[in-house]
Amino acid sequence: MIQRIRTIVAVGAATVLCAGLAACSSAAPSDGSTVVPGTPVTGGSLTVVIPDAIDGWDPATAMQVSTYQLIREVTAPLLELSPDGTEVVPGLAKSWSYDDSRTKLTLTLADGAAFSDGAPVTPADLVFSVEQWKAGANYGPLYSGIIKSAKASGDSSVVLTLTAPSSALVPILTWSTSAVLPADFGGKSKKEFFAKPVGAGPYAIESEQPGDSITLVRNQHFYAAGQPYLDKLTYRVVADTSQRLVQVASGDAGMADRVPLDSLGTVTGDPQIVKVPSSTISLLIFNHAAAPTSDAHFRRAVSLSIDRAGLISGVYAGDATVATGVLPAVVPGDEGCPTCDWSAFDAPAAKAEAGKSGYSGAPVELLVDSSRGVDLLAAQAIGPMLEAAGIATQIKQVDSATYLTKLAGGDYTMAIGNYAAMAPTPVDPLSFVAATGFLFSGADVTAAGTAIAAVSAAEGTTGQAAAVAPFEKDAYDTTAVAPLLSPAVAAVAGTSVHGLELLPSGLYDAARLWVAPAS
Amino acid sequence: MTGWARYVGWRLLQTAPLLLAVTLLVFLITKVTPGDPARIILGPRASEEAVAALSHQLGYDRSVLVQYATFLGNLVRGELGTSARTSQPVAEVIGSHLAPTLWLVAASVLLTALIAVPLAWTAATHRDGWLDHALRSASIVVLYLPTFWVGLVLIRFVALPTGWFPVAGFGEDPASRLRSVVLPAFALSLSLAPVIARSLRSSMVEVLDSEYVAAARASGISGARLFRWYVLRNSLSPAVSLLAVQAGFLLFGVVVLEATFDIHGLGSTLVTAAVGKDLLVIQAITLVFAVAVVAVNLVADVLQGALDPRVRPQ
Secondary structure: OHHHHHHHHHHHHHHHOOOOOOOOOEOOOOOOOOOOOOOOOOOOEEEEEEOOOOOOOOHHHOOOHHHHHHHHHHOOEOOEEOOOOOOEEOOOEEEEEEOOOOOEEEEEEOOOOEOOOOOEOOHHHHHHHHHHHHHOOOOHHHHHHHEEEEEEEOOOEEEEEEOOOOOOHHHHOOOOOOEOOOHHHHHOOHHHHHHOOOOOOOEEEEEEEOOOEEEEEEOOOOOOOOOOOOOEEEEEEOOOHHHHHHHHHHOOOOEEOOOOHHHHHHOOOOOEEEEEEOOEEEEEEEOOOOOOOOOHHHHHHHHHHOOHHHHHHHHOOOOEEEOOOOOOOOOOOOOOOOOOOOOOOOHHHHHHHHHHHOOOOOOEEEEEEOOOHHHHHHHHHHHHHHHHOOOOEEEEEEOHHHHHHHHHOOOOOEEEEEEEOOOOOOHHHHHHHHHOOOOOOOOOOHHHHHHHHHHHHOOHHHHHHHHHHHHHHHHHHHOOEEEEEEEEEEEEEOOOEEOOOEOOOOOEOHHHOEEOOOO | OOHHHHHHHHHHHHHHHHHHHHHHHHHHHHHHOOOOHHHHHHOOOOOHHHHHHHHHHHOOOOOHHHHHHHHHHHHHOOOOOEOOOOOOEHHHHHHHHHHHHHHHHHHHHHHHHHHHHHHHHHHHHOOOOHHHHHHHHHHHHHHOOOHHHHHHHHHHHHHHHHOOOOOOOOOOOHHHHHHHHHHHHHHHHHHHHHHHHHHHHHHHHHHHOOHHHHHHHHOOOOHHHHHHHHHHHHHHHHHHHHHHHOHHHHHHHHHHHHHHOOOOOHHHHHHHHHHOOOHHHHHHHHHHHHHHHHHHHHHHHHHHHHHOHHHOOO
């Protein structure tokens, strides 16, 4: 019923709402200077409406994208990403270098790096932070598998000793989970500290209404001179997409991030729609423990039945690209496998493969998360495609909680799923693939594990691509899952909002956001 | 002890098993609906071991009976537990989201009365005339308009173009809070007022035909005095009863409209908790709603007794 309420509200909004006004946010140069067009203006405030509440400030248990976004604004990671998300650039650490054996990584802190309470960031803080990363419940094993120990070196450096050479570590240091925390939580208990953490990110927490809103203010001690531009940044949780778009249209909010592609059609007026290719892969997941999807011929039949290009033009209005592999193509170091052709669409061949599988013709259940409207549309488009190959399907919509439980418990036959890479290294998506038992399909994860080790040991993106290729080839040969496409990621902002550069993960650097004063 | 006190005491006693039944029902519903809370809290990356450990920590691996008994025991001690998603005490969650819902409910009831009473009076005094027929027909049309749709129309055609009312949220001060609940309360009252108005009209027609009204008229009483002291007072009883019966519908409307207008009250918190399988929050808010419905019905009974001596307890 609750899910239905949301659906009804969303569908109703799509048919009723159509207005768009431009006003949003407030800004005035804090020094009273004349504004040069295109030049960032310091001062002002911005309200961003986000679809989900953060699940706490502890990076070790972060799960929601909103959490990743906000954590990095308060407790910044050691390193940052370039605006296109493909390169690691200096952040709190101004430089890094490996020794000859590539088992020691020396990181040097940025000049003037300080926490928002004014205390300088020291190597002791970094050593303490590394220990926290390694002890984390969700990501701890990943950090522990790479970092053996951390030791302060001089006044501004720390040396990380690795368990083995790893090309993955530096990209992973851009994660929100690689947050720099004050040593011993600044003298507080862990619980007290994470109730209102102090970090070295561009903003500090001013106030929080759990589950509702969070207000951040400029960190006066931020290491990057002149940034952040905004005085105040408020995040408000608004679950309903239509309502978020209305708030941007009315000027109640300046920006809505992670706007579903199927809702962009309801945006009118003149707000900016910022879209970039995402690091998300949308795919069909097969349960390898249940018939008929336990049969590789059947899985191949399904994959060959799907007109991915048609799906992109019909469902995604062209805002997606055909998947080239199980891992997102935008991740540097992943080039799929040269001999794999996931775009192959061949109904007669699909029919033949279905015949070889001994498929009885009984309808196959296709599980869809009903909160993702675009997935539901995709499922509705895929049904007739499979039907043409003689495969009957039955769409089963469930709420997000049920969807995840069913997937994790193997209580499904086929499902439409999505996952995204957050860091520019194939180890990131590979570790997710392995941790989820090859995306909940129950497929063998040996190749993924081997690929993680090989990518970590490889130098340069060419070497990493070669290390990933066997995994991609194995996934293709067995059709363990059927990658479909990689959709764009979008945000909608008022015309006065500037500096919004979306990363492929949908995150952005809020330190660069600024608002133009009203003319 | 007076008759009233005995009556209220007896009704309160009657509500105890009802509330117990509600807690059991809510508890069972949250148990039988699919979705593992521990998995949802930890996310897709978490191992089965971590999920099992959290389930154990939260007590979800115990028998349903033990879980229910623990829940009831905590409830009796006034401990509503902690939200599994935000780690906030559930009592705090309710406390911080109660005000918007109360404002919305109060404004809706007030607007319902302000719409229903004049409409009913107009229809009753123009009985079987074109105005009566038009009002009754219009009330049927309005009654079947989906509440969320009315809300969206109000956002589009009132809030956005005029800027008089916010499209979303709940203000910081009384004035801005009043502004923020006007449109959702109006949307909600449009779904309640037709029912109340029709009931009130029927009662008013009966009262207007009564001998005591004729006698009052004969003794020169008319206009506002006749309406207030003879017609309205004697017509209200069925409408009050009907409004109490509609309390459940009112709360359902609150859930829908809080979502439509992004008002972070108990209704929208319930939706968020349900999506995230935050069991303790779901149970607590549902219980609050149940208590509210029971309380409204109790107040309605008392009010009816005050309005109509025939239904007063002896």
